[in-house]
Amino acid sequence: MSSTPPSAQFLLLFRHSQAGPDPTPAEMEQIMGKWMAWMKGMGARGEMAGVNRLQDGGRVLRGPKVEVTDGPFTEAKEVVGGYVLVNARDLAAAEVIARGCPGLVMGNTIVEVRPVEPLPAM
Amino acid sequence: MVGHLFRRESGRLVAILAGRLGAAHLHLAEDVVQDALLRAMQVWPFTGVPENPSAWLLQTARHRAFDTLRRDRVLAKKSPELAPLIAETASEALAAPPPQFEDEIADRQLRMMFVCCSPVLPVDAQVALVLRTLCGFGDREIAAAFLASEAAITKKLVRARKQLRAARVAIELPPARQLAPRVASVLAALYLLFNEGYKASHGDSLLRADLCAEAIRLGELLAAHPLGDGPATHALLALLHLHAARLPARVADDGSLLILAAQDRSRWDRAQIARGLAHLDRSAAGPRVTRWHLEAGIAATHALAPNYDQTNWLHILELYDALVALDPSPIIALNRTVALARVQGAPAALSALEKIPRRRTLESYHLFHAVRGQLLLGAGHPVEAATALRRALALVTVPAEREFLQRRLAACAEGERTAHHPGSGNSH
Numbered sequence: 314m315s316s317t318p319p320s321a322q323f324l325l326l327f328r329h330s331q332a333g334p335d336p337t338p339a340e341m342e343q344i345m346g347k348w349m350a351w352m353k354g355m356g357a358r359g360e361m362a363g364v365n366r367l368q369d370g371g372r373v374l375r376g377p378k379v380e381v382t383d384g385p386f387t388e389a390k391e392v393v394g395g396y397v398l399v400n401a402r403d404l405a406a407a408e409v410i411a412r413g414c415p416g417l418v419m420g421n422t423i424v425e426v427r428p429v430e431p432l433p434a435m
Numbered sequence: 436m437v438g439h440l441f442r443r444e445s446g447r448l449v450a451i452l453a454g455r456l457g458a459a460h461l462h463l464a465e466d467v468v469q470d471a472l473l474r475a476m477q478v479w480p481f482t483g484v485p486e487n488p489s490a491w492l493l494q495t496a497r498h499r500a501f502d503t504l505r506r507d508r509v510l511a512k513k514s515p516e517l518a519p520l521i522a523e524t525a526s527e528a529l530a531a532p533p534p535q536f537e538d539e540i541a542d543r544q545l546r547m548m549f550v551c552c553s554p555v556l557p558v559d560a561q562v563a564l565v566l567r568t569l570c571g572f573g574d575r576e577i578a579a580a581f582l583a584s585e586a587a588i589t590k591k592l593v594r595a596r597k598q599l600r601a602a603r604v605a606i607e608l609p610p611a612r613q614l615a616p617r618v619a620s621v622l623a624a625l626y627l628l629f630n631e632g633y634k635a636s637h638g639d640s641l642l643r644a645d646l647c648a649e650a651i652r653l654g655e656l657l658a659a660h661p662l663g664d665g666p667a668t669h670a671l672l673a674l675l676h677l678h679a680a681r682l683p684a685r686v687a688d689d690g691s692l693l694i695l696a697a698q699d700r701s702r703w704d705r706a707q708i709a710r711g712l713a714h715l716d717r718s719a720a721g722p723r724v725t726r727w728h729l730e731a732g733i734a735a736t737h738a739l740a741p742n743y744d745q746t747n748w749l750h751i752l753e754l755y756d757a758l759v760a761l762d763p764s765p766i767i768a769l770n771r772t773v774a775l776a777r778v779q780g781a782p783a784a785l786s787a788l789e790k791i792p793r794r795r796t797l798e799s800y801h802l803f804h805a806v807r808g809q810l811l812l813g814a815g816h817p818v819e820a821a822t823a824l825r826r827a828l829a830l831v832t833v834p835a836e837r838e839f840l841q842r843r844l845a846a847c848a849e850g851e852r853t854a855h856h857p858g859s860g861n862s863h
Contacts, residue, residue, distance in 0.1 A: 329477070334575075335469060335473065335573075336473075336476075336573075337571075337572065337573025337574075337575060337576055338441035338442045338444070338445040338469075338472055338571040338572075338573065339439065339441060339442050339571070339572075339573070339576065340573070341441050341472050341473065341475075341476040342439070342440055342441035342442070342476075344476055345441075345475070345476040345479060345480060348476075348480035349479065349480045349484075351480075352480050352481070364481055365481060366477070366478050366480075366481030366482055394477055395481045
């Protein structure tokens, strides 16, 4: 256990794509189990600062005339399914955390790691 | 070991929703349940598992069913009474207190069991449909269990759903006058389901054990209901438990298959044997003796024997005689010869083997040649025995069984050697 607290936060953004046939119930349970174990591990190690699942629907607003559509969800190949905010020392450490995402191994998830811009000091 | 929450939930939810929607919309029920499980898989890692996962899944599936029905105007026009019905009864089910809910689920699953085993469907389609709707197996897993292609299984299921729709099969418990034959067809399907898992011919062992466990679970579900709580049901359950009890001892440490004679009986599951015997007890209540009674009797005789040699073979032979009278299947007659050999010796068994009716159907069955080889060896004909065992080897597909046959073949060679070189006392 390091005594110096991690100094930065990073957003792990999960983009899911529907590739291949649906998993069977037994396979789904297995996949879910892996995700939950990963999430639990991040929580136990104090890496997790926040987590949210995003619902599928939504609105996208565009342009000065404010065209409202039902989101890019229908045309995009990947859908942002949720995010986790992690505490990490630096980008490399955040990447190490992200590498544990089970969706990577299964090939249906892209994980985007983005440093959160710290607030400017006064 | 992977838990089977999703499979179990899938079976329960399909039974509940199909019960609301009717057999004509069985596929819709399956689809929305699949969707609900997919959503759970995507959402729960982020939100945590809800306090009542079953209720969450049911509600999600119900919403999907609603949406689908609403969107599908053609369907809605055809059956405008559907949508309100789902809303009403599903929310009723949700609001019901838990114990009643469990009862209701058992009842729904039982109804589905009778639908899946409807006489309008061929028996292999019945088993596939049971696995799909009641056990939550995917087409891929059913295909693996049956050694069929996934496309073939999907096609079989599509046809089965169509047949149910065309025959206007209702999701209900059979009326009293049809009860006996309808229960009999459920029992036959469960037996096949178990047998798919029990036979060692193919597939991975975990999947096979699941099939056995599901057959027993559904059988217990049937036995727990007044309609299914009959002697034949208990006889089948006795048989399944007694066979399943031997599963842990069937495979040696090196992975090879062990025949009954070679099994370490201390590895038999005693608790499961006790469950089997308890069912056998309850199966004796009626006047009718079914094949399940006789087969369970045979399995119980084995289970109670201290070892292979001290088995009550005479009793087993009597049970086989009764079984052959009930079912003239050449396979049963073949199994009977094994018991006959223990009681009357290999020559008597060999001559019975030659007299099996429709014996030709057994020619392509490796066990026929394996048994014949064993009997020939026992009767002192090692050369002919080796020929029979080689034919069995040519037909066998399981490596473990192949190894077993090869060992028997080695014993033939040994027998041949001693036959050609008799003891020195005779030479002079």
